[in-house]
Amino acid sequence: xxxxxxxxxxxxxxxxxxxxxxxxxxxxxxxxxxxxxxxxxxxxxxxxxxxxxxxxxxxxxxxxxxxxxxxxxxxxxxxxxxxxxxxxxxxxxxxxxxxxxxxxxxxxxxxxxxxxxxxxxxxxxxxxxxxxxxxxxxxxxxxxxxxxxxxxxxxxxxxxxxxxxxxxxxxxxxxxxxxxxxxxxxxxxxxxxxxxxxxxxxxxxxxxxxxxxxxxxxxxxxxxxxxxxxxxxxxxxxxxxxxxxxxxxxxx
Ligand code: DC
Numbered sequence: 001x002x003x004x005x006x007x008x009x010x011x012x013x014x015x016x017x018x019x020x021x022x023x024x025x026x027x028x029x030x031x032x033x034x035x036x037x038x039x040x041x042x043x044x045x046x047x048x049x050x051x052x053x054x055x056x057x058x059x060x061x062x063x064x065x066x067x068x069x070x071x072x073x074x075x076x077x078x079x080x081x082x083x084x085x086x087x088x089x090x091x092x093x094x095x096x097x098x099x100x101x102x103x104x105x106x107x108x109x110x111x112x113x114x115x116x117x118x119x120x121x122x123x124x125x126x127x128x129x130x131x132x133x134x135x136x137x138x139x140x141x142x143x144x145x146x147x148x149x150x151x152x153x154x155x156x157x158x159x160x161x162x163x164x165x166x167x168x169x170x171x172x173x174x175x176x177x178x179x180x181x182x183x184x185x186x187x188x189x190x191x192x193x194x195x196x197x198x199x200x201x202x203x204x205x206x207x208x209x210x211x212x213x214x215x216x217x218x219x220x221x222x223x224x225x226x227x228x229x230x231x232x233x234x235x236x237x238x239x240x241x242x243x244x245x246x247x248x249x250x251x252x
Contacts, residue, residue: 014043015241019143020134020158022151023233025165026199026210028172030221030229034165035147037230039088042237045137046088049148049155052126053117054104055082059095060116062103067112074121082129086137086144110194114201123207130155143241149202152213161240162216163233169196171222 021044023035032048039046057067059080066072085092093100103109116122130146134156137144148155152162167175173192202210212218217236221229 015143015238017143017241017244018138018141019044019160019237019241019244020138020156021143021145021233021237021240022156022159022162022213022216023145023147023165024149024151024153024162024210024212024216026149026172026202027195028174028176029165029167030175030226031147031165033226034221034229034233035145036088036091037226038233038237039145041230041234042143044088044237045086045133045142045144046091047084047086047130047133047144047146048091048093049126049130049146049151050113051091051093051101051104052082052084052129053122054109054113055093055095055100056080056122056126057113057116058100058103058106058109061108061112067115070115070119073116073119077119077121077125082126084129084133086133088145110198114198114205118201118205118207120207127155127208143237145237149210150208152216153211154208157213160244161236162213163236164212164216164218165229166218166220166222168222 021038023031025031027050032050035048036046038044056077060067060073060076063076065076080096081094083094091101093104117126130148130151134144134146146156146159152159152164169192172195173188176195177188177191199210219229219232224232
């Protein structure tokens with residue numbers, strides 16, 4: 001995928017209805033870049049749900065919660081206030097008022113986040129937050145793109161559009177190496193192994209695993225540029241918004 005990031009122009013037309021879009025898939029498939037670019041281009045809000053799990057993990061590591069003990073994680077799951085900004089051009093995340101956007105990308109957080117996000121009390125709490133942010137957007141007449149692992153399958157099963165992104169393990173490792181702080185020295189093979197380990201943990205956990213919803217549109221991004229993936233998803237969102245607008249007109 002190319003490094004260019006498509007920007008929204010100030011006069012980008014908003015879609016004709018407040019669509020809710022779920023974009024799921026494992027890391028390194030282009031989920032974040034695609035979700036942000038689509039949201040910016042169509043004047044939709046954007047929610048990075050991985051950042052919420054990462055912020056909670058960072059707060060736990062910073063507050064001496066033993067993240068190797070699920071019962072300690074469960075006890076602490078409701079403690080910090082996790083606040084997500086929804087501007088796709090300036091995504092923000094804080095834990096108990098502290099800016100978490102830098103620290104959540106460290107290797108330490110990346111290594112611990114799968115264990116934290118597997119705890120049912122964590123999932124219940126973060127899922128509630130995600131649903132309320134999506135509901136607020138819809139209530140205010142603005143659509144939203146929500147990216148994660150279980151958004152289409154569990155968090156927002158009634159989303160207007162569900163997209164599931166995939167890519168080959170080699171392409172995913174190459175993209176990830178360039179993204180995470182401190183990952184350069186680890187080398188490509190180590191990154192690929194770390195991704196495979198996290199995939200296994202995220203896909204096999206009992207509570208709401210990484211899963212493609214039956215009605216999701218699957219896009220293999222291995223051979224596509226970011227711009228091509230964005231174009232494809234923008235078209236799908238426009239179609240979903242038109243369907244939703246049509247349904248609204250029919251019941252009026
Ligand atoms: O997308 P990411 O790499 O920032 O996600 C970090 C972790 O959070 C990932 O390993 C699994 C977890 N996660 C999840 O369990 N459910 C989501 N909807 C999003 C992320």
